[in-house]
Amino acid sequence: MNEAVEVKKLPQILYSCYLARNREGEQFVPEHIFSYQIAGSIVFSDGATEQTFKEGEFRFHKRNQLIKFVKQPPGNGEFKALSVYLDQDTLRSFSMEYGYKAEKPHEIGSAILPLKPHPLLTSYMESLAPYQQPNPPTDENLIALKLREAILVLLQANPELKDVLFNFAEPGKIDLEAFMNKNFHFNVELKRFAYLTGRSLATFKRDFEKKFHLSPSRWLQQRRLQEAYYRIKEKGAAPSDVYLDLGFEDLSHFSFAFKKMYGVAPSRL
Known part of the structure; x- marks a missing residue:
């Protein structure tokens, strides 16, 4: 049996903005994350491969991953990214309401999946403009609606994500x-x-x-x-x-x- 692992409460919609060049870090990713690179670029490494995401690109972080990253602002500008954290409680509730279930185990593959441009993804991220302000909305009902909208948009633009989003299994015993x-x-x-x-x-x-x-x-x-x-x-x-x-x-x-x-x-x- 796995022991419960404490997970720090994350903001569900997070706007990142940095001036520092090559800001490095690493993190454990406990939840799925849907992200959009507004300005600058970011390089991720999962220990085996490196991936670079540039301005205007979408990405999907799979949960339970270890990641190192380097954030690179553009010349004379700021690094900007917008991320939506899709927690397990939200996904379980969505699964029960809409009947979505993982039909097959998802291949482990890369920790981060590039998402192809899609009008739905673009319009959704544009709708999050208020969350880029100094005092973003904090109403829990509104945030819950935006999370559900993110799930619907991802499933419409990338149907194959169903087997990732609704796989609620914890890590199994590995080598x-x-x-x-x-x-x-x-x-x-x-x-x-x-x-x-x-x-x-x-x-x-x-x-x-x-x-x-x-x-x-x-x-x-x-x-x-x-x-x-x-x-x-x-x-x-x-x-x-x-x-x-x-x-x-x-x-x-x-x-x-x-x-x-x-x-x-x-x-x-």
């Missing part, structure tokens, strides 16, 4: 070694790794030590440092360019751990 070797560089809590591999936290720790003969925390640090050594020594990367990408929260902690493991500061390699 631990393959998953961790793909996702070790994501800086998320152990309970998140446990959830995504279909395990309780206790089972995750037990299975992990049986497979790797190390605690998860110890293995993660060693694996990240090994990758850092390779990138710095063999690829000529700068320590300041790799520590965040490999899940370390600050450069000083990374440098301390690196020197403790290899006997030399990363800057001296």
Whole structure:
């Protein structure tokens, strides 16, 4: 049985606006997200592939994914994006009212699906103009209507999304070694790794030590440092360019751990 994983309450309609260039980050995506790139571009990486979305493009984020991103404002402009979070309660209610059900398991594939331009998608995003203002609408009934409209619009423009939107299954138990070797560089809590591999936290720790003969925390640090050594020594990367990408929260902690493991500061390699 999976343990319940706490999910931070997300705004259901979110307008993003940034001036900073190349604003980097990473996140766990707990809910499906329908997004529109208003200005600038954004690059996503799920650990295996990279995808770039530019001004005027639509995308659909699948839930329960680990994602890194780089937001790039246009020259002398602001990065702008509009996102609609489709939570499981809303989708379950919609499924019961309209009778929509997933008919077949959706292939895992990419974490983010590009959506082809469609008049319905465009007109829907234009209707969200009030949510780009400093004081957006907060009426819960109005927001609920906009979420239901988003689902209807997505199903009309992309009928194949039905098997994604209405698949309410939680992550099943998967191969631990393959998953961790793909996702070790994501800086998320152990309970998140446990959830995504279909395990309780206790089972995750037990299975992990049986497979790797190390605690998860110890293995993660060693694996990240090994990758850092390779990138710095063999690829000529700068320590300041790799520590965040490999899940370390600050450069000083990374440098301390690196020197403790290899006997030399990363800057001296």
